[in-house]
Amino acid sequence: MSDSMLFLIVLTPFIGAGLIVVTGNRPNLRETVSVATGLLLLAEVASLVPDVLAGETPGLLLAIPVPGVPLALQVEPLGLLFALIASSLWIVTTIYAIGYMRGHHEIHQTRFYAFFAIAIGATMGIALAQNLFTLFLFYELLTISTYPLVTHAGTPEARRGGRVYLGVLMGTSIGFLLLAVIWTWQLTGTTGFKAGGILAGQASPLVIGILYGLFAFGIGKAALMPFHRWLPAAMVAPTPVSALLHAVAVVKAGVFAILKVTVYIFGIDLVGGSTASTALLWVAALTIIGASLVALYQDNLKRRLAYSTISQLSYVVLGAVLANAASISGAAVHIATHAVGKITLFFCAGAILVATHKTRVSELDGLGRQMPLTMGAFLIASLSIAGLPPTGGLWGKWYLALGALEAGYGILVGVLMLSTLLNIAYLLPIPLRAFFGQSPKTAVQFSEAPLPCLVAIGITTAACVTLFFFPGPVYQLASMLIP
């Protein structure tokens, strides 16, 4: 039963995309289909929870394109967690998009919803991939299906952004990731994810080190510096797409893939002790601090958030590379908490754009009186990104710090603390200026974003706070990764 459910989960968004195209002429019906598909998908993913909690890992073989390299699906705790995040946030994002796309009078809305659904289908494929080949396939599909979303506006600026987006993501994936996948297959004769890893004892430490580097940089969606440029470039996209990129699917697919490769291909024992991992630790630490510093100087709100994402992603990479039980669960929890926090921030940025057509931080003075709900949500989400109570962002950082201490890297705790300070420095001034700054206009009246946008913002903000008080379910799945 749950075996065929896996296939259904991947298939549902694609069917949804087809229905969206068919109903394209009737916007209300089209968007109903979109939300309904999301709800159905979430229900399907949720139906797997009991099995996984019981320690089962249902799998399904779809096809064998090359002998020994099957196209296969299998669910395990990390994949389930990712699928749950993505499918639930998809619903929220769709609700938000209804308000945003209509409020902003965007063109080609049917195309937008259709490719959005395809991107979610690809994300489900990544989450449920049983082996590296399947992962790679859906990883590329995700890149391709998000390209029309990123270049949605069709302007020369969007074309340029699209070029960087595609160039970096496909360049790294074909240049490094594919090579790493083929090399792994050549070394081990399999590409399957297996608890404890498949590479142990199969290659010299040098080869293992090179391979790990190829994976870490080849998964460009994790935006490890210096392959981070695509994220700011993709900011030309409509805001719901930015939410998709930053919270629901794309970057999360990147860090998810790194975690998955670390745990199920290399195994934490192999990663923990190697020289390559030490080097990568510093790359991740530099990315955390460097991107935060850049974010400080961005006046464009969405660009500032983009650099914030780059920084936050490296938390997960850090957790993966530290490779102990605490750091891995911390990384997994961080995927969830960052997702809800960052999606809220982007929703707010989009709401501001729709309501006031403002895109710069310096223009937001006094906006808090006009859009108190949005800016209040922005404040809470900022706290979550910084990892402060009462928000869920705290827990990811907490376990990451524990993991760093356990691995004997006290200095990394310092990096995390410094990053928290930087987060506060570049995020908190925004709501503070909005609430306490002087508005250039004299008469300010209450005019919020469209209702669907506000509903979506409300849901994700509530999730930020809820995760602080009830991190249990997320942590339970995350802690199952390393028995």
Add this chain to the structure above:
Amino acid sequence: MISAQLPALQVVVPLLAAPLCLILHRPFAAWLLTFVVSGISLLVSIALLGQILEQGVIDYTFGGWAAPFGIAYHIDFANAYVLLIVTAISTVVSIFAKRSVASEIEAHSQGLFYTAWLLCLTGLLGITITGDAFNLFVFLEISSLSSYVLIAMGNDRKALTAAYQYLIMGTIGATFILIGIGLLYMLTGTLNMLDMAQRLIAVADSRTARTGFAFLTVGLGLKIALFPLHLWLPNAYAYAPSAVSAFLAATATKVAVYVLLRFMFSVFGIDFALGAMPLSTMLVVLGSVAVLSASTVAIFQHNLKRMLAYSSIAQIGYLVLGVSLATPAGLTATLLHLFNHALMKGALFLALGCIAWRLGSVRLGDLGGLGYRMPWTMGVFVIGGLSLIGLPLTAGFISKWYLVLAAVERGWWPVVLVIIAGSLLAMIYVWRVIETAYLGKTKEAVSGTEAPLSMLVPAWLLAIANLYFGMHTELSAGIASQAAMVLFGGQP
């Protein structure tokens, strides 16, 4: 028993149909004949492949004359596989040709066009099926001469220069091949390739054998368009009628590669070809340069047919790289790519043919917004392009997987890098087109949108084949590895 005569029918049917086509003369009748004959050839080649799967090899003596005196056909996995590629592509493209040719070639020369097409098909099939070196040369000339005619029929005046250029280069190539075969005949006293292989063993270490080998390789290098002997190809493909570009790009160079493999592996033997002679080193260098330079040049082309032509030169680089590895895995990758590349280039050239039919131009600058005006055509282009880049779920990915794996197994890391760099360059030149078609500005309001169904269906057939063979490789990779085994096993 007709099944025993299949090897003869494979060549004789199109050969006899050619003059009939000339007599029929009327465009529709000539087209119908070409299509039917291509279809029959396809059925014959499928039946042959079926026989091979049952009994391994087929030896057929023409007119019952035994091998050293008469002409013998020798069919094994390697050439049955190539026959299938050629006939399948000819059938699919001939469906497409009807409307495309009607728009590009004047009615009174269409009969001639289809005659040349059938002769070219005859030549390509004859080269592939024959086991006789001189017979091979004759068929090579038939296919070459008819392809000069086909190219010259392009509606741009430059087609004449392109055909002339190809004529000169092709003739030089054919002369080299003839000299090579002549030297081998002098040395061994036989033209039958099986006999030749056996007698060459004793005299392999002679200057004549080495010279003959060198002449053959260079001559075939010209026919393959191996860098730096590729200069005839871009113009020939760019100015030929759309259907001809698709047909030749998917078949002609493939057959030439097959001949090279046949001589290298079956006649001279792998120890001589890749051991005693420094061919492996030469091929790896030329193949790498071909991949990198031709892909780079393709990025800067404005005429998309030229762009695909340069891309073809790069793909030939891949084929050659696979051979240079001198392992069964490398040879399998080459043979597999032979098949997959025919599918992707066929699909891409057919998509361009649809565009040419609608716009009368295949220049990049005229393609703005075409993704919305011709969604089905551009859909084919996107699938073919992704396959060319080598993304998973497409046939191109399977090729790349086998090729990279073969290079990794051999430990040739620079080759791995070349293959990957070629893939990235392909991404750039493919994406230029996709970006323009979907994000570029439409130039003027043109009424009428899609190409006719008779052009779209064959294009989509090939596009779907790209996807199908990206998922199911029993046929493509399975037969390719069998064929590689046959070639590697030494004697055909």
